Amino acid sequence: MFRKILIANRGEIAMRLIRCMKEMGIDSVLACSSEDEDSLPAMMAAETVCIGPAPAAGSYLNQAALIEAAKATHCDAVHPGYGFLSENAEFARKCEENGLVFIGPDADTIKLCGDKEHARELMKKSGVPTVPGSDGLVPDEEEAAEIADRIGYPVLIKASAGGGGRGMRRAVSVEEVRQAFRDARAEAISAFGDGSMYIEKEIQHPHHIEFQILGDRFGNIVQLGERDCSIQRRRQKMIEEAPAQILSPRLRMKMAKAAVEAAKAAHYVSAGTVEFVVDQTGKFYFIEMNTRIQVEHCVTEMETGIDLVREQVRIAQGMKLPFRQSDIHPSGHTIEVRINAEDPEHGFAPSPGKIRFVHFPGGGGVRIESAVYTGSRISPYYDSMIAKLIVHASGRQEAIHRMRAALEELTVEGVKTNIDYLYLIMFHKDYLLCRFDTSFIEENTDRILKWDQTSRKRAGLQ
Ligand code: ADP
Ligand code: ADP
Ligand code: MG
Numbered sequence: 001m002f003r004k005i006l007i008a009n010r011g012e013i014a015m016r017l018i019r020c021m022k023e024m025g026i027d028s029v030l031a032c033s034s035e036d037e038d039s040l041p042a043m044m045a046a047e048t049v050c051i052g053p054a055p056a057a058g059s060y061l062n063q064a065a066l067i068e069a070a071k072a073t074h075c076d077a078v079h080p081g082y083g084f085l086s087e088n089a090e091f092a093r094k095c096e097e098n099g100l101v102f103i104g105p106d107a108d109t110i111k112l113c114g115d116k117e118h119a120r121e122l123m124k125k126s127g128v129p130t131v132p133g134s135d136g137l138v139p140d141e142e143e144a145a146e147i148a149d150r151i152g153y154p155v156l157i158k159a160s161a162g163g164g165g166r167g168m169r170r171a172v173s174v175e176e177v178r179q180a181f182r183d184a185r186a187e188a189i190s191a192f193g194d195g196s197m198y199i200e201k202e203i204q205h206p207h208h209i210e211f212q213i214l215g216d217r218f219g220n221i222v223q224l225g226e227r228d229c230s231i232q233r234r235r236q237k238m239i240e241e242a243p244a245q246i247l248s249p250r251l252r253m254k255m256a257k258a259a260v261e262a263a264k265a266a267h268y269v270s271a272g273t274v275e276f277v278v279d280q281t282g283k284f285y286f287i288e289m290n291t292r293i294q295v296e297h298c299v300t301e302m303e304t305g306i307d308l309v310r311e312q313v314r315i316a317q318g319m320k321l322p323f324r325q326s327d328i329h330p331s332g333h334t335i336e337v338r339i340n341a342e343d344p345e346h347g348f349a350p351s352p353g354k355i356r357f358v359h360f361p362g363g364g365g366v367r368i369e370s371a372v373y374t375g376s377r378i379s380p381y382y383d384s385m386i387a388k389l390i391v392h393a394s395g396r397q398e399a400i401h402r403m404r405a406a407l408e409e410l411t412v413e414g415v416k417t418n419i420d421y422l423y424l425i426m427f428h429k430d431y432l433l434c435r436f437d438t439s440f441i442e443e444n445t446d447r448i449l450k451w452d453q454t455s456r457k458r459a460g461l462q
Contacts, residue, residue: 001317002026002077002101006070007045009081010060012369012388013293014041017079020309029073031066033059035379040371047073054381060084063091067098077101077316079309083383086292087114087163103316105270105291113266113289117160117198123286126265128258131277131285133200141178144199148177151201157181159188160196165235167191170202203285205437206277208232209244211259212300214311215268216321223256223263224300224308225330231425233348233441238418239425240296241335242303245396245434246278255284262289271297271312277438295388296336298369302392303330332392333399337407339370339387341378343416345449352380356414361406365392378415386412396434400426424448427455 004027007017014030018041021028030045035054042048049069052059059065061084070078078095080086086104089111095102104110113119117137120130134147137160148155148171157180159167167188169180181197189195212224228244229237247255259274266289273290297308306328311321342348355376360368370387372378378386391406393399407423425431428444 002313004029004046004073004075005103005313006031006066006073006075006078006100007041007081008060008066008078009084009086010036010039010041010382011371012385013081013295014039015044015371016369017081017309018044020307020313024310024313026313029069029075031059031069033381035059035381038376040373040376049073054379056084056381063088063094066091067094067100070095070100071098075100077103077313079103079313080292082292082295083164087290089114101316103270103312105268105272109266109268110291113272113291114163115160115196116158116162116288117196119266119289120198120286122265123262126261128262128265128286129284131200131203131287134198136198138181138197138199141181144181144197145174145177147199149174151199154202156200156202157184158198158200159184159192159194160198161192161194162188163192168235200287203277203279205439206230206279207244207246207437208237208275209247209255209278209284210273210275210294211256212297212308213259213263213268213272213274214308214315214321215263215270215272216315217269217318218320219267220321220324221260221263221268222321222323222325222328223259224304224306224328226252226255227296227299229296230436230438231431231440232438233445235438237296237338238441239335239337239422240299241333241396241399242299243330243333246282248282251278251282251284258284258286262286270315271308295338295385298367298388298390299334299336300330302334302367302390303332304328332394333396334390334392335396335399335403336388336390337403337422338385338418339389339410339412339422340384340418341386341412341415342384342418344418344421344445345416348418350380350384351416352378352384353415354378355386355412357411358413359409359411360387361389361409363406365402366406367391372412386415386417400432421448424451424455 027046029047051065085091089107092102093107154172169184171177171180215221231239367390391402
């Protein structure tokens, strides 16, 4: 059994992990940058080790320093959270080589799934539907143009190593495809050090629907239901909810089965997510498998009552899943919004700075995940997400009302945030009627920002 775990992350996910370890009777050692030494997780962890300077390259991405910190503090395991090194196969392997359990799948699985084109080929072989596109990698722009012409526009040119919406470009015509290929490849090389590219047909107005998976070392794989993450800006999720209203019970079952097949094909162990796009006719296609705890994992926790981080730790300790598929009964409706320090009025530019005052909502069915407190600083060095607000209620309408009330109560002073913007979405007719897809934000931002005075007044913003 683990006695001590190194937390190789920061912010709200570090808090989430530390809280879980406390409940499990495990000590946490927070590995943080010099920028985060006075952060909330640094205060809450049993021990804190400074592993380097503010820029992530020297700290949160510094593999040697993290392993050194884990060994020096006699940790048994490392939890990577999300982002940073969470999907880095080399880091997972180095942990194992140094006698540290990496809390996640093994290095080979991370490598397999992290290579998105490879994962796609594996899914094709396993009978999981994938988006029509290239067979294998696309070596150059000439071949990219040929393939795009064959499958038809628009296409998405994707980096096999991509993540967080980076290394991806859209092309609507043969004129665009060469430039798009060059741009996507250049971005992939600078962000991931890998310019391997593939092409998918762009599915028009899809929903992003993903399934949460848990797998143990005994080959048991359970799916914990889906999340609709279609409200995205620049391919980054902004609002997530479950259950997905567009799924009929029959389609949900088909997709859940495909998700389990996908996890089985990858011999998946730990918590993971199988992502799909679903088109307007209800056809679904695998896009990728994420081998980490996700930002939006709390949605599934609220629906199922299962603590996903706790299960990740138990699985890493070699324990069997304590439930079977027939024990999983998601209930009610959950919505999560990501609160970011950013300025929607100015292109969602990040807005770092000191939090002069913060008040979080509470009450039944309201959950906050955050590391922010009055007087804390939002660093310009890291992601702009400052909190997740999750509400759970009996149905979707009730959840929306609860979300409105919670957003009215939530107060953040000192930095710009997207709180009002999210609040207005909770009044948007198309959102209320579930008439949204992954283009919702792009198509509605101008309207939401210009929302006339009366609507804003009605929504309580003026
Ligand atoms: P999720 O699928 O969990 O919603 P996101 O795409 O929002 O994940 O990414 C979660 C976090 O991880 C974000 O802060 C994002 O910037 C970061 N991230 C995602 N993929 C990568 C990657 N390959 N390398 C570095 N950071 C990443
Ligand atoms: P990342 O690794 O950056 O998360 P994904 O392959 O998961 O990249 O794609 C990110 C987002 O882009 C998806 O959530 C979806 O909204 C959109 N997307 C991806 N592939 C397609 C596709 N073939 N057609 C339409 N939209 C897509
Ligand atoms: Mg994705």
